[in-house]
Structure formats: structure tokens, C-alpha cells
Amino acid sequence: MSGHRKHDTSRPVSAGQSTGAFITEVPEGYRAGFASFVGRPNAGKSTLTNALVGRKVAITSNKPQTTRHTIRGIVHRPDAQLVLVDTPGLHRPRTLLGQRLNDLVEQTLAEVDAIGFCLPANEKIGPGDRYIAQQLSGLGRKPVVAVVTKADLVSKDALGEQLLAVARLGEEILGDGGWAAVVPVSATGDYQIEAVSDVLVAQLPLSPPLYPDGELTDEPEIKMVSELIREAALEGVRDELPHSLAVVVEEMIPREGRPEDNPLLDVHVNLFVERSSQKAIIIGKGGARLREVGSRARKSIEGLLGTKIYLDLHVKVAKEWQRDPKQLGRLGF
Ligand SMILES: Nc1nc2c(ncn2[C@@H]2O[C@H](COP(=O)(O)OP(=O)(O)OP(=O)(O)O)[C@@H](O)[C@H]2O)c(=O)[nH]1
Known part of the structure; x- marks a missing residue:
């Protein structure tokens, strides 16, 4: 979020005023x-x-809570620029990591101009949604749009019912007209x-654009690279792994001595898991699975960066890293 704050405080005050070239x-x-x-x-x-x-x-997955980092995308429209800050799921914390993720979400929400509260049309409003609605009501008069x-x-009828139920939730918890829109x-x-x-x-x-036209995200490339590797590593593995895997891109450096028109980037990455049994899952028999992960990730990273890479993946065990403040710090949380 440091990038966010940096841009936010330098936000120009009136439309038409120039903030840069x-x-x-x-x-x-x-x-x-x-x-x-x-x-x-999973909403x-x-x-x-x-x-x-x-x-x-942002990476998507059918397993809950895979978006760990705050990643934004920028929507460019003729009449507006909407900078989206993606957050991990807000939930009742169970581990130190869970608590830190919630703190990160609340810090983000305090700084944005608007919030979109996502509620799936095909799931009943539950205690998890109420918990989030209550957190949002604690943020003062920040506009919240309920997005179903x-x-x-779902069928048209079921959608209509869910829209009503969501509107009622807003009136009940926020009072005063409820959501800005549903x-x-x-x-x-x-x-x-x-x-x-x-x-x-x-x-x-009202404000001039905050980013140059055409810019889709200002996330450092390195974070996007690590997200792509995380996504490749999680494909097809057991449910407990998403919470136990941290990906750290140690370095990305151009290989020396390559011709200018055919560069190669050396990308060295550590994948941290909590137990040696998880290490075995990631690596697979004779390293077969890790090779597949590497080849999938390499293709998507090359697509992202537009250059050939050599991808070096190492799997390491960092015992109970989600509960250990020192390890969390080292892994960038
Ligand atoms: N049918 C359908 N599936 C969707 C839609 N939007 C998302 N999904 C699926 O729902 C699952 C979760 O979507 P995500 O976008 O990863 O959810 P999220 O809220 O970012 O999840 P976390 O990162 O766990 O917080 C994925 O399998 C998506 O493909 C939609 O409009 N229609």
C-alpha cells in the first residue's frame, strides 16, 4: 500500500490541473x-x-484466500480513472497471518474513496457477510456499493430475492439508506x-487522472511474477496448501553476454511451505510436478514480461511460518 499512499497524498485538488507530463x-x-x-x-x-x-x-483460483497481496488494476474511461485496490478476504482472524491480513484490509479501506462489497448471488448471506458489513459500518460515511x-x-427470481436481501442487510447494519447502490x-x-x-x-x-493513460497496474513486476508462480504451484493441489505457500522472488537479473535482440532474464525463486510433506507435494515424484509448475509459470511470465526467462525454483520448509512474526517479516508480510 505504500505506492497507494504515495499517489493518494499527491492527488491533485481540482480537475484540469496538471500533475505531471x-x-x-x-x-x-x-x-x-x-x-x-x-x-x-471466494466471493x-x-x-x-x-x-x-x-x-x-490478480490471480484467481477456486480455492479461498489466494490473493495475499494488495494488487491494483486501473480502469481507464473517457470520463474517469478508477484505480482498483484488490484486498485479501476480510474474515475472523485465526492466525497471526489472518490478523495481519485483516489489518492490511482495514488500512486499505480507510484510504480508498469507495468500497465494493461483493456478495455471491448463489450463497445465502451468512455470518461472514454480516461480520464484514459491521466492519464497513465502522468506517464512517464511506460509500459502500453492494455488488451481487x-x-x-442463479435464476432471475433467485437473483431478485438476493438483491432484496442484500439491500435489507445494508439498511439493517448501515442504517440511513444503506448501501450507495446494489x-x-x-x-x-x-x-x-x-x-x-x-x-x-x-x-x-473530481480529479485529473492519477496515472498515465494505458497503464493497467503499477504493481512492481516482481510481485506479479511471484503471483504467477504461486498460481502455477497451486494448480491441482490439495486444499490446505494455499495457506501454507509463500513465494519469494529472490532476484531477476539479465543474463550477461546475451545478444541485445535476444535477452534472457535469470529469475531465482524460493517457494516456502510449512511442512516437509507439503514440500513433497509441490515437488512431486522425481521432481516431475515442480518441472510442470516451472514450465507453466515460465510461459505466463514470458507472456507478461515479453522476454525469455530462465526460471530457477527452490522449495524450502519454513516451519509454522504463518504463526511466526520473524518469518512473516522475512517473507514480506
Ligand atoms: N460462474 C461464475 N463464477 C465466478 C464469477 N466470478 C468469480 N467466479 C469464480 O469464483 C471463484 C472465486 O473467484 P475469485 O475472483 O478468485 O474470488 P476472490 O473473492 O478474489 O477470492 P479470494 O482471493 O479467496 O478472496 C473462482 O473459481 C472464479 O472463477 C462469476 O461471475 N460467475
């Missing part, structure tokens, strides 16, 4: 600012972020994505 003129009424999606694990936040931005920036995700998974969406079915963008943009302040 990239701004020429913006139409009257142009808005720009930050928004963040919250919601239970569809990352998928919606990607659909809005139109490119893969995965609308493609919008159904299907990120995978390309339904109402523009509408979500519209209602969030309506909450942003």
Missing part, C-alpha cells in the same frame, strides 16, 4: 480515485477486478461490468 486536458466532470473490493473469500473479487481492468492482474457477484449462477454482476458472463464501474466512479472525487 502525462496530463494534457481532461473533460469537465472527470473523476479519478481509488476503490476496493471486499467480501468473503469473486479478483475475477471482477480482472474483468473491469480487462487484463489479468456470480449472477449467472448492483448484480457476472464477471465471467460479461454482464453488468460497466454498471459496476459506473456506480464506483460516481463515488470518486
Whole structure:
């Protein structure tokens, strides 16, 4: 979030004012600012972020809580620029890592201009959603848009009922008119994505763009690389692994002596797990699985960076790292 704060405090105060070389003129009424999606694990936040931005920036997975880092995408519109800050699931903390993730989410939410609260259309509103709604009501008068995700998974009638139930939840917990809006969406079915963008943009302040046109994310490449490796390593493995895996990109350096038109990047990466049994899962028989992970990750990283890479993966055991403050610090949490 340091990048976020940096940009936020330097935010220009009035539309049309130049903040740097990239701004020429913006139409009257142009808005720009930050928004963040919250919601239970698996609620569809990352998928919606990607659909809005139109490119893969946050990892998605059908396993809960895989988005550890705050990753943003930038939606460029003729009338606005919407900077999306993706957060991990807000939930009742069980471990030190869980507590830190919640702290990170709350810190993020205090700084954004608008919040999109994602509630899946195909799941009953539960204690997890109420917990989040209560946390949001504690943030003061920050506008919260309720986004009913995965609308493609239910019938029209069921969707209507869920929209009503969500509206009632807002009135009950926030009082005073409840949510700023309630919008159904299907990120995978390309339904109402523009509408979500519209209602969030309506909450942003009048401001010139905060980023150059065409920029999709300002996340350091290294973080995106580590997310791609994490995604490859988690594909097809058991449910307990997502919480136990941390990926640290130790270095990315151009190989010396390569021709200019055919460079090669050496990428050295450590994958940390909590137990040696998990190390065995990642590596697979005779290292077969790790080779597959490496080859999948290499392809997506080469696609991202537009250059050939040599990917060197090492799997290490860091016992109980989720509960150990020193290890958490070392792994970048
Ligand atoms: N059918 C359908 N599935 C969706 C939709 N949006 C997301 N999903 C699926 O729901 C699962 C979870 O989506 P994510 O975007 O990873 O959810 P998240 O809220 O970011 O999850 P965490 O990172 O665990 O907090 C994935 O399997 C997605 O493919 C949608 O609009 N329709």
C-alpha cells in the first residue's frame, strides 16, 4: 500500500490541473480515485477486478484466500480513472497471518474513496457477510456499493430475492439508506461490468487522472511474477496448501553476454511451505510436478514480461511460518 499512499497524498485538488507530463486536458466532470473490493473469500473479487481492468492482474483460483497481496488494476474511461485496490478476504482472524491480513484490509479501506462489497448471488448471506458489513459500518460515511457477484449462477427470481436481501442487510447494519447502490454482476458472463464501474466512479472525487493513460497496474513486476508462480504451484493441489505457500522472488537479473535482440532474464525463486510433506507435494515424484509448475509459470511470465526467462525454483520448509512474526517479516508480510 505504500505506492497507494504515495499517489493518494499527491492527488491533485481540482480537475484540469496538471500533475505531471502525462496530463494534457481532461473533460469537465472527470473523476479519478481509488476503490476496493471486499467480501468473503471466494466471493469473486479478483475475477471482477480482472474483468473491469480487462487484463489479468490478480490471480484467481477456486480455492479461498489466494490473493495475499494488495494488487491494483486501473480502469481507464473517457470520463474517469478508477484505480482498483484488490484486498485479501476480510474474515475472523485465526492466525497471526489472518490478523495481519485483516489489518492490511482495514488500512486499505480507510484510504480508498469507495468500497465494493461483493456478495455471491448463489450463497445465502451468512455470518461472514454480516461480520464484514459491521466492519464497513465502522468506517464512517464511506460509500459502500453492494455488488451481487456470480449472477449467472442463479435464476432471475433467485437473483431478485438476493438483491432484496442484500439491500435489507445494508439498511439493517448501515442504517440511513444503506448501501450507495446494489448492483448484480457476472464477471465471467460479461454482464453488468460497466454498471459496476459506473456506480464506483460516481463515488470518486473530481480529479485529473492519477496515472498515465494505458497503464493497467503499477504493481512492481516482481510481485506479479511471484503471483504467477504461486498460481502455477497451486494448480491441482490439495486444499490446505494455499495457506501454507509463500513465494519469494529472490532476484531477476539479465543474463550477461546475451545478444541485445535476444535477452534472457535469470529469475531465482524460493517457494516456502510449512511442512516437509507439503514440500513433497509441490515437488512431486522425481521432481516431475515442480518441472510442470516451472514450465507453466515460465510461459505466463514470458507472456507478461515479453522476454525469455530462465526460471530457477527452490522449495524450502519454513516451519509454522504463518504463526511466526520473524518469518512473516522475512517473507514480506
Ligand atoms: N460462474 C461464475 N463464477 C465466478 C464469477 N466470478 C468469480 N467466479 C469464480 O469464483 C471463484 C472465486 O473467484 P475469485 O475472483 O478468485 O474470488 P476472490 O473473492 O478474489 O477470492 P479470494 O482471493 O479467496 O478472496 C473462482 O473459481 C472464479 O472463477 C462469476 O461471475 N460467475
